[in-house]
Amino acid sequence: MCDNHNVVEARHDFSKETIRKLSERVGSTCSNPDCAAPTKGPHTDGDKVISVGMACHIHAAAPGGPRYDEGQSEDDRRSIHNGIWLCRTCGTLIDTDEERFPAPLLRAWRAETELTAFKKIGKPSAAAAAPSDGVPFSNDAANSMRRLAEQYVSAGYPNFKVWMFTPDQNDPVYGELRALGLVYFGGPRGGPWRLTQEGVDWIMRNRRL
Numbered sequence: 001m002c003d004n005h006n007v008v009e010a011r012h013d014f015s016k017e018t019i020r021k022l023s024e025r026v027g028s029t030c031s032n033p034d035c036a037a038p039t040k041g042p043h044t045d046g047d048k049v050i051s052v053g054m055a056c057h058i059h060a061a062a063p064g065g066p067r068y069d070e071g072q073s074e075d076d077r078r079s080i081h082n083g084i085w086l087c088r089t090c091g092t093l094i095d096t097d098e099e100r101f102p103a104p105l106l107r108a109w110r111a112e113t114e115l116t117a118f119k120k121i122g123k124p125s126a127a128a129a130a131p132s133d134g135v136p137f138s139n140d141a142a143n144s145m146r147r148l149a150e151q152y153v154s155a156g157y158p159n160f161k162v163w164m165f166t167p168d169q170n171d172p173v174y175g176e177l178r179a180l181g182l183v184y185f186g187g188p189r190g191g192p193w194r195l196t197q198e199g200v201d202w203i204m205r206n207r208r209l
Ligand SMILES: [Zn+2]
Pocket: 030, 031, 032, 035, 036, 037, 086, 087, 088, 089, 090, 091
């Protein structure tokens, strides 16, 4: 049974603290491994968070609810170990068909999702970790860099530089651009270095110095 924050007598709901921990233990993703949807993000109001997640009971919080276990104590029912974090769709799903979603399956989902979340802690995302080391500059990219630098300088920003992540330092084009002071060594990871005139135009429109 999923915690919808309604006050109903005799329901043994989770505390706010338990709900927060259930969400954070899975990095706020849905614990159905076939879903794994992110459930939290920024509201347009900078002081608020959007959440489409629910702290769900593995064994229901009240008699008559899905997977209710009369052998549980009140503390057992409120315990974090009786909870699983799901998106609203999956939370609704598990409560509408308890035969298909028995307690052992939900515990397995939770364990698998927590392990996945643990393995991701502190690691760059797959996109950020994409191979980017030692990608040579093409002459086209170098020319785009020069044009971009000229546009920046003529727009009144004399200190134009572009961040690169571990380029091939033996690449003569990289060496030339470095000598001209047009690139920083290091900086945020990116994909293979490709900069077209479209890219230059985009940066000029969107970049804030
Ligand atoms: Zn889901």
